[in-house]
Amino acid sequence: MSRPIRRRTRQVRVGPVLIGGDAPISVQGMIKTDTRDIPASLAQIEELARAGCQIVRVAVPDEAAAKALAELVKGSPLPVVADVHFSYRLALMAVEAGVAKLRINPGNIGARWKVKEVARAARERGIPIRIGVNSGSLERDLAGMPTAEAMVQSALRQVALLEDLGCSDLVVSLKASDVPTMVQAYRAFAVRSDVPLHLGVTEAGTRWRGSIRSAVGIGSLLLDGIGDTLRVSLTGETVEEIRVGREILAAVGLLAEAVTVVACPTCGRCQVNVAEIAAEVERRTSHLKGPLKVAVMGCAVNGPGEAREADVGVAGGRGAAVLFRRGERIRNLKEEEIVEALMQEIEALYRR
Amino acid sequence: MSRPIRRRTRQVRVGPVLIGGDAPISVQGMIKTDTRDIPASLAQIEELARAGCQIVRVAVPDEAAAKALAELVKGSPLPVVADVHFSYRLALMAVEAGVAKLRINPGNIGARWKVKEVARAARERGIPIRIGVNSGSLERDLAGMPTAEAMVQSALRQVALLEDLGCSDLVVSLKASDVPTMVQAYRAFAVRSDVPLHLGVTEAGTRWRGSIRSAVGIGSLLLDGIGDTLRVSLTGETVEEIRVGREILAAVGLLAEAVTVVACPTCGRCQVNVAEIAAEVERRTSHLKGPLKVAVMGCAVNGPGEAREADVGVAGGRGAAVLFRRGERIRNLKEEEIVEALMQEIEALYRR
Numbered sequence: 001m002s003r004p005i006r007r008r009t010r011q012v013r014v015g016p017v018l019i020g021g022d023a024p025i026s027v028q029g030m031i032k033t034d035t036r037d038i039p040a041s042l043a044q045i046e047e048l049a050r051a052g053c054q055i056v057r058v059a060v061p062d063e064a065a066a067k068a069l070a071e072l073v074k075g076s077p078l079p080v081v082a083d084v085h086f087s088y089r090l091a092l093m094a095v096e097a098g099v100a101k102l103r104i105n106p107g108n109i110g111a112r113w114k115v116k117e118v119a120r121a122a123r124e125r126g127i128p129i130r131i132g133v134n135s136g137s138l139e140r141d142l143a144g145m146p147t148a149e150a151m152v153q154s155a156l157r158q159v160a161l162l163e164d165l166g167c168s169d170l171v172v173s174l175k176a177s178d179v180p181t182m183v184q185a186y187r188a189f190a191v192r193s194d195v196p197l198h199l200g201v202t203e204a205g206t207r208w209r210g211s212i213r214s215a216v217g218i219g220s221l222l223l224d225g226i227g228d229t230l231r232v233s234l235t236g237e238t239v240e241e242i243r244v245g246r247e248i249l250a251a252v253g254l255l256a257e258a259v260t261v262v263a264c265p266t267c268g269r270c271q272v273n274v275a276e277i278a279a280e281v282e283r284r285t286s287h288l289k290g291p292l293k294v295a296v297m298g299c300a301v302n303g304p305g306e307a308r309e310a311d312v313g314v315a316g317g318r319g320a321a322v323l324f325r326r327g328e329r330i331r332n333l334k335e336e337e338i339v340e341a342l343m344q345e346i347e348a349l350y351r352r
Numbered sequence: 353m354s355r356p357i358r359r360r361t362r363q364v365r366v367g368p369v370l371i372g373g374d375a376p377i378s379v380q381g382m383i384k385t386d387t388r389d390i391p392a393s394l395a396q397i398e399e400l401a402r403a404g405c406q407i408v409r410v411a412v413p414d415e416a417a418a419k420a421l422a423e424l425v426k427g428s429p430l431p432v433v434a435d436v437h438f439s440y441r442l443a444l445m446a447v448e449a450g451v452a453k454l455r456i457n458p459g460n461i462g463a464r465w466k467v468k469e470v471a472r473a474a475r476e477r478g479i480p481i482r483i484g485v486n487s488g489s490l491e492r493d494l495a496g497m498p499t500a501e502a503m504v505q506s507a508l509r510q511v512a513l514l515e516d517l518g519c520s521d522l523v524v525s526l527k528a529s530d531v532p533t534m535v536q537a538y539r540a541f542a543v544r545s546d547v548p549l550h551l552g553v554t555e556a557g558t559r560w561r562g563s564i565r566s567a568v569g570i571g572s573l574l575l576d577g578i579g580d581t582l583r584v585s586l587t588g589e590t591v592e593e594i595r596v597g598r599e600i601l602a603a604v605g606l607l608a609e610a611v612t613v614v615a616c617p618t619c620g621r622c623q624v625n626v627a628e629i630a631a632e633v634e635r636r637t638s639h640l641k642g643p644l645k646v647a648v649m650g651c652a653v654n655g656p657g658e659a660r661e662a663d664v665g666v667a668g669g670r671g672a673a674v675l676f677r678r679g680e681r682i683r684n685l686k687e688e689e690i691v692e693a694l695m696q697e698i699e700a701l702y703r704r
Contacts, residue, residue, distance in 0.1 A: 216571030216603040251568045
């Protein structure tokens, strides 16, 4: 496995998650519920978190949504990013509500004094700002340029403005629905700035088409060492966005270590259904971030040794197995208890 | 839409399909039927052709399969490529059967004199040879090198050998299951040779995972102007391989022009279900290669104008519509007849 050499970027903090520098590339999601519906929104955030989402974005289209933010921030297991368009006042309300990051669009936030107010508030709270450039909503004076270059110019001048105002905790995104344009914009920005990059293809499309288009755009940038965090956008999908994002990271060898399930290849000595148990455990732990090693061994020959070396392991006997936790023999299991017992141990280790 | 600048390659001919040079990037498929089962194999080739496949590959594991080739070649609407491992004799039989291209693996075809026999036969028949390097089956003496470089060396020496033997109609593939390794190998080869490249990620995986991994690997190379033909490999899928391949090409702006369905955004004047009709026509024409413009318009205001300008169009009225063919008013339709009438017209134009 050869891995891309990563571009050097400055590091910012979004709640407990680091973006940029040597931090693992994080996967972001966005809820599609009405932000004002707090129970539904928190339920969707929980669902995203279980799928492996690390940062969640929330649309803030109006005052009622901005007022719901404090509750969402309090209840969310993930750091919450407020997505604000047009109104610097909503941005200020979001900062006040305690969000971990602010996303603004330089194409529509308005006059310099408004940006200044937002910058001051973010600086005081110590939260970063993402400058979310979108090919579909660029400032009018950039309209004459090729799209990718106009996007880069829009981002660079907003970075300069915010840095002038004392905000250097920045993230930039340069999303376009056209994949080659998006790739070109990120590449051009990457050689001109050390601001960490949030990757994404905008309006990528339905689950099938959007996954392929996002994989091409985001994947090719990651292969060139460009990108510090990412979001996959799919029409009408929330959890699938996270699954696809993580799979793109896995494809380029950059998924922060997942749970590894090792299983014996099975042989004539095998006395439990190793393949089925291993596949089930793999499926049920695919959203967990490791490192955590789980061993599923079929017999008493090599089984106990391997099972002892893993964080959690089973070594099968005749329709039964022995459970090990970090080298220690815990108890005997019937075959039908194996999956649940492993999952309980894994979840307990994971919670610590 | 910005498009990649394509690497210059020599051009070869596979039946009626050109690979390399300025030829459009072709999409290949492979049948998963038993090659010896001629009716089943031809049925699957037909299915692939309907999905937009342009070249079909067929495994030739033994003499019986080689003997079936002549029938397949005769019945196939697509040029047939014989995939041969280990045996130069099977390769000779395939050439004799009239295949349009030969794929051999330099890692397992054996001694120079065997390659020489194959080269002579291919040259005499005027068919190209693909040198299909695979990271999992490299020559033993290359084992010490980093994988990507060993793959490039394997390909380069096989190219030199075949060119020495008078065969310059070559295509090279450098497939690996690890995406970064595969991308690195193709990039390294591309700067050292003008032989056209067949792109692919090997053992990419299931439909979902394999599509994402193929999109990352193949897509990122295409974005750099590398690649002249491609195949997506998915476990157990044939037609889906073609759909994903075409979608990857579309994502980078390189799909040979497809059928374009234009539809009005719909408004209060709209009197037929435009979105549903347009989506249905788009779905049913996604496999056709255009250029062909289809207009689905909802009302009598802008409808007739747009519908006249398209190759085929409808302009809706009250639960009814007027059908146009290349500017000419053909007849009135009831709403429920619209989709079928459009499809009949499209298919008729397409056949010409």
